[in-house]
Amino acid sequence: MMKPLSVGIIGTGFGRTVHAPIFQMHPGFHVKSIASVHRQRTEDRTWNGIPYYRNWRDMLDREQLDLVSIVSAPGHHYEMAMLALQSGYHVLTEKPLGMNTEQTLQMLRESERLDRQAFVNFQWRGAPIRQRIKHILKGKELGDIQHIKYNGSFSGYSVLTESYRGWEARSENGGGFLFAVGSHMVDSLMWWMGEEITEVYGDMRTQIPSYHGDAGIEIRDADDAFTFTGRLNGGTSLVVDVFFPGIHGRGWTLEIYGTKGTLIMRNDQNLECSFGGAFESIDIEPFQPPANLEAPAVHYYNGFYQMIDGIYHSLTGNTTRIDLPTFADGHKTQAVLDAVRLSSETRSRINIDYGSMP
Structure with a gap:
């Protein structure tokens, strides 16, 4: 039986509609929380049953996570990834990794310095x-x-x-x-x-x-x-x-x-x-999505599930089945x-x- 890893997701657009439901279908992950990229004015404390933060920095400060999935516009990737790494978390960042190579080289070096695993969501490899x-x-x-x-x-x-x-x-x-x-x-x-x-x-x-x-x-x-x-x-x-x-x-x-x-x-x-x-x-040989998976997540299941399955095995020390795209x-x-x-x-x-x- 797989030991679940805790995931925090930054992003209530693509993060909520694609990342969250597919992570929830993987037996090795538990979606512990989701946070807004921007400080949304809402009193909601859950989002589709997932604990919700209006400020992504608060989520990084308060939660105990194994992996942070960053699902924001590219202009935010550098700040979010650097803080997540410095908070001690492994990171999955949407593509492209940053806005320019000055940012991405710093992100790569920081992940190496902190000995954190860091991935980019080039999910179609899977x-x-x-x-x-x-x-x-x-x-x-x-x-x-x-x-x-x-x-x-x-x-x-x-x-x-x-x-x-x-x-x-x-x-x-x-x-x-x-x-x-x-x-x-x-x-x-x-x-x-x-x-x-x-x-x-x-x-x-x-x-x-x-x-x-x-x-x-x-x-x-x-x-x-x-x-x-x-x-x-x-x-x-x-x-x-x-x-x-x-x-x-x-x-x-x-x-x-x-x-x-x-x-x-x-x-x-x-x-x-x-x-x-x-x-x-x-x-x-097709890799069919579950019948209960809805759009838009169903369109990304083929690659993204394989991607996060590889991440799970990488983080738990097992052999991965695909070439995982790193920082x-x-x-x-x-x-x-x-x-x-x-x-x-x-x-x-x-x-x-x-x-x-x-």
Whole structure:
């Protein structure tokens, strides 16, 4: 029987609707408390049966926790993670790890100094289809990888033109799709290949720069589309592209071209390979969510449950079943994101500096 570890969650949006219910389904975790990112004016002392704090600092001060899950806008990650680590807790932080590599390197060094385990929620590593891609690449089934295309197009025009985006519209708060989905893409690429990205040339765009609603004008400077080309250590070339404000998008497509074969993944559901002939489907054993799990948590169960299961086994000293993304991985991803932003601003190719990592 698993000994439950106590979890405190910071964030009553995604933290309450996704992290909390999936943590509650894992026999190794007990969601002990949840706290607001901002000081909400409410007299409630519980939230869906979970003890609730209006101030996240109070939760860190008063609770005895094993793990703190930080589910806030990226602009808050540094302060929250540093205080949680200094309070003696292990930490899981939403992606991206921070706002820039200066922050993420300090966070990584602090976790090492305090001997705390620290993870970044690149949960899609745990999805069975992505684990299968990792297995294929590690086994050199495609030969030497020459080129990778990874793109996503979405039907987001009405969302951007008919509603406010809040902090997600502001780059100063960590908004934008490079941070939101590009962070996952960068982490997956480096994890799949077992290599670092060495250089990028980026272009970030804000296609819908404002919204006029009943509450006034929202001015946006965060990207809703981005493209970058790059290269990995071993010479593999990359093209990464995301376009959110489409009228009708096509979803996700990953194409990996090797000297022996080609792999295509569509929407994290269908996987095909060709070794010179026709493309053939590869069966993936599904990891089905429980029938009683509701949206939006149901959409994240596939990867997030595997992620926290790995964290449990890591914290209890057992062998993990997946490659857990740590603060070191989060820092490396941040270095690539920073380089894409700098490249877009300067219209130049940027060599990536990962700094002096512990």
